Amino acid sequence: xxxxxxxxxxxxxxxxxxxxxxLLETGQRPLEEALALxxxxxxxxxxxxxxxxxxxxxxxxxxGENLESFEEE
Amino acid sequence: MQQLSFLxxxxxxxxxxxTRHLRExxxxxxxxxxxxxxxxxxxxxxxxxxxxxxxxxDSGATLRCVMWRNAAARLNMPLQDGMAVEVHGSLGIYExxxxxxxxxxxxxxxxEGELYQEFLRLKAQLEAEGLFDVERKRHIPELPKRIxxxxxxxxxxxxxxxxxxxxxxxxxxVILAASPVQGSEAPPGLVAALQNLDRIIHPDVILxxxxxxxxxxxxxxxxxxxxRAVFASKAPVxxxxxxxxxxxxADFAADxxxxxxxAAAELATPVTVDDLRNYLEDAGSRLxxxxxxxxDQRHYQxxxxxxxxxxxxxxRRIQTEMxxxxxxxxxxxxxxxxxxxxxxxxxxxxxxxxxxLDPLGVLKRGYxxxxxxxxxxxxxxxxxxxxxxxxxxxxxxxxxxxxxGLED
Numbered sequence: 001x002x003x004x005x006x007x008x009x010x011x012x013x014x015x016x017x018x019x020x021x022x023l024l025e026t027g028q029r030p031l032e033e034a035l036a037l038x039x040x041x042x043x044x045x046x047x048x049x050x051x052x053x054x055x056x057x058x059x060x061x062x063x064g065e066n067l068e069s070f071e072e073e
Numbered sequence: 074m075q076q077l078s079f080l081x082x083x084x085x086x087x088x089x090x091x092t093r094h095l096r097e098x099x100x101x102x103x104x105x106x107x108x109x110x111x112x113x114x115x116x117x118x119x120x121x122x123x124x125x126x127x128x129x130x131d132s133g134a135t136l137r138c139v140m141w142r143n144a145a146a147r148l149n150m151p152l153q154d155g156m157a158v159e160v161h162g163s164l165g166i167y168e169x170x171x172x173x174x175x176x177x178x179x180x181x182x183x184x185e186g187e188l189y190q191e192f193l194r195l196k197a198q199l200e201a202e203g204l205f206d207v208e209r210k211r212h213i214p215e216l217p218k219r220i221x222x223x224x225x226x227x228x229x230x231x232x233x234x235x236x237x238x239x240x241x242x243x244x245x246x247v248i249l250a251a252s253p254v255q256g257s258e259a260p261p262g263l264v265a266a267l268q269n270l271d272r273i274i275h276p277d278v279i280l281x282x283x284x285x286x287x288x289x290x291x292x293x294x295x296x297x298x299x300x301r302a303v304f305a306s307k308a309p310v311x312x313x314x315x316x317x318x319x320x321x322x323a324d325f326a327a328d329x330x331x332x333x334x335x336a337a338a339e340l341a342t343p344v345t346v347d348d349l350r351n352y353l354e355d356a357g358s359r360l361x362x363x364x365x366x367x368x369d370q371r372h373y374q375x376x377x378x379x380x381x382x383x384x385x386x387x388x389r390r391i392q393t394e395m396x397x398x399x400x401x402x403x404x405x406x407x408x409x410x411x412x413x414x415x416x417x418x419x420x421x422x423x424x425x426x427x428x429x430l431d432p433l434g435v436l437k438r439g440y441x442x443x444x445x446x447x448x449x450x451x452x453x454x455x456x457x458x459x460x461x462x463x464x465x466x467x468x469x470x471x472x473x474x475x476x477x478g479l480e481d
Contacts, residue, residue, distance in 0.1 A: 010244050011216050017356050024363030034367045041360040048353050052346060057239040057441070059247045061226070062269055070226075070249055072235060 012049040017044040054071050075479040089168070096166040099173065105164040110136060110175060111183050112154045119145075126151065129160060129175070137174035138162070144178045157183040185288065192295055196322055199297070204304045207324040209310040213329055214277045215344045219246050221276035221308065223266040226251040230284040230313070230334035237338035248274050254283040259293030270305045278341050279306060281323060282313040282334035294321035303327055313337025318458040436468040443474070454479065 001061040005013065024034060061070040086094070099105055112129030123142030128135050138160060152158070161179040166172065199205065220238065224231050226249060237318045238297040252262035263281070272274055281303065283291065293299060294314045303310050303326040312327035324330040331337035340348060347472075383389060406431050436442065443451040443463045451457055459479040464471050 003218065009218070010349075011218065014353070014356070015361070017353075021356050021359045021363060024367065027471060028367075028370070029306070031367070033369060034364065038360060038364040042357075043217065045353060045357045045360065048349075051244070052349055054241040055346065057147060057235065057243040057245065059249065061272065062248055062250045063267075065273060067274075073233070 005040075005047050008047060010043070010048055010055075013044045013051070015049045017041055017048065018046070083441055088171075092166060092168045094172055095173075099164050099166060102164075108175070109159050109161050109186070111157070111159045112136065114118065114152055114158055115154050117152055117154050125177075126387050127152070127240055129158075137167075139167075139174055140177040140180070148180060150180070150182065152180065159183050159186055182289075183204075188288070188292070192322070195295070195297055195300075196325070199300060199322065199326070204300065210230065211328045213309055213340065213343065214260045215280065217242075217245050217277035217341060219248060219274060219276040220341055221251055221274055221279040222247060222249045222268035222282065223263060223270065223279060224249075224282045224334070225254045228284050230252065230254075230282045233284075233333075233335045234280060234282060234313075234338040238342060241339065242342035243346060244349075245342070248276060250274075253291055253293075255286065255290045260296035260298050262295060263296075263299045267299075267302045267306055274309045279308045280334070280337045281310055281314065282337050283315065283329065284334060285316040287318070288319075291315045291319055291321055294323040297322075299323055300326045311337045311340050376394075435452050436466065442466040 003012070008016070020037050022038055023029070024041070027035075059070045059072065060067045089448055110129055112131045114447075115128045115130050115135075117125070117127040123145060125140040127138050127140075129138055130136070140162075142397045158180050160175060161176045162175045164173060164178040165176055200238040203209070222231065222234060224234070231249065237248065238247060247417065248270065249267035253259045254263070267279065267281070270279055281294075283294065291314055294312070300322045303312070303323050309328040310326075311331055312321070312324045313326060313328045313336055314321050315333075317332035320330075330342055331340050364412035443465055445451060445456065445461075445463060449456070451463060457476045457479070459474045459476050462473050463476065465474045
């Protein structure tokens with residue numbers, strides 16, 4: 001819950017979203033907390049959708065110890 | 074005598090009989106009917122009939138060979154003079170020429186048999202060491218962040234894999250560790266690529282792949298060094314070598330074997346971007362539903378509590394008391410009115426009874442009260458004397474009267 005949402009990877013964001021959904025689905029929690037969880041969940045969902053939209057396979061080549069860009073033919 | 078016996082017709086063969094006898098001998102010998110013979114091809118001839126004629130020879134001998142058209146059609150390699158091959162077939166005799174020959178049905182390059190024996194030996198050894206144990210196969214992550222690829226940088230296999238990964242799961246980052254995939258440089262190259270990926274990149278999964286080719290082309294993937302490197306890899310390895318029918322030892326050691334490079338890329342991405350969109354949509358609905366449920370739950374609780382609150386509220390008690398009071402007042406009034414009505418009726422009765430007792434009331438009926446001068450009521454003739462003045466009282470006043478006619 002600490003990392004800013006715009007820095008989360010898809011996997012992190014989605015994992016947290018799932019956790020929040022489960023929390024909300026299973027427990028009675030204080031209203032204020034439930035609302036905060038919901039808002040966080042909505043932001044995470046938005047982040048995931050954005051990441052899916054702009055995803056493009058990144059291909060690099062290992063050259064010695066270094067990574068360099070790989071030009072596909 | 075010798076001469077005679079030589080001429081004895083019963084002890085000599087016709088050429089045909091002899092040849093047939095020899096042929097039957099050859100054809101009844103199981104070993105000769107299922108033989109592998111190695112040598113070098115010479116005098117190769119492929120007439121338009123489709124049959125193939127050639128000789129197999131080595132430094133000491135020559136063997137005529139025939140491959141009939143049906144078998145020749147199944148040949149998967151071109152033949153040429155000087156080629157070292159192993160030929161399988163059955164031995165027979167071509168009677169018109171008295172020529173024994175091999176009727177060939179399979180031809181393969183020399184060495185393939187040895188390679189296969191070596192393959193089986195190494196497979197048994199590595200299997201005994203546990204390199205192929207199913208229990209040690211690792212789980213392929215569902216959402217790989219980094220996918221390592223070990224293959225040739227120029228092959229169709231790489232292009233196929235990248236296209237598949239791009240289509241299915243573009244969230245991944247792909248790191249190619251290039252290596253030759255055939256020839257003597259391939260095994261050390263493949264080993265180094267696998268090790269470097271593990272050491273420098275720590276990928277979530279590694280694709281070890283090569284497009285289709287002959288069994289020799291794929292042989293690097295049977296190399297013991299490569300197989301051991303696959304086994305030692307920290308990241309799970311998916312192999313996709315050759316075609317569906319090709320099985321290499323690297324396939325057996327891999328955590329997951331794919332029939333082709335494309336299939337390997339598919340197995341590396343069990344969850345696609347379309348799946349993710351669906352999950353995301355689902356998670357969004359569940360999130361909303363969960364919050365609604367939370368709020369509904371609270372409304373329900375609030376309803377319950379306020380109704381209990383209302384029940385026990387002082388307002389309610391006050392209202393109740395007020396109502397009781399109203400009720401009492403109403404009932405009180407009714408009783409009072411009744412009492413008053415009763416009282417006034419009584420009063421009227423009493424008045425009438427009082428009136429009846431009032432002496433003045435009697436006067437109204439025509440009676441008069443007599444009193445002496447000193448005010449005493451006269452109720453007996455003994456109280457008065459003749460000629461005495463008395464006062465008479467009637468209904469509306471008094472006057473004097475005189476006593477006369479008093480009798481004794």
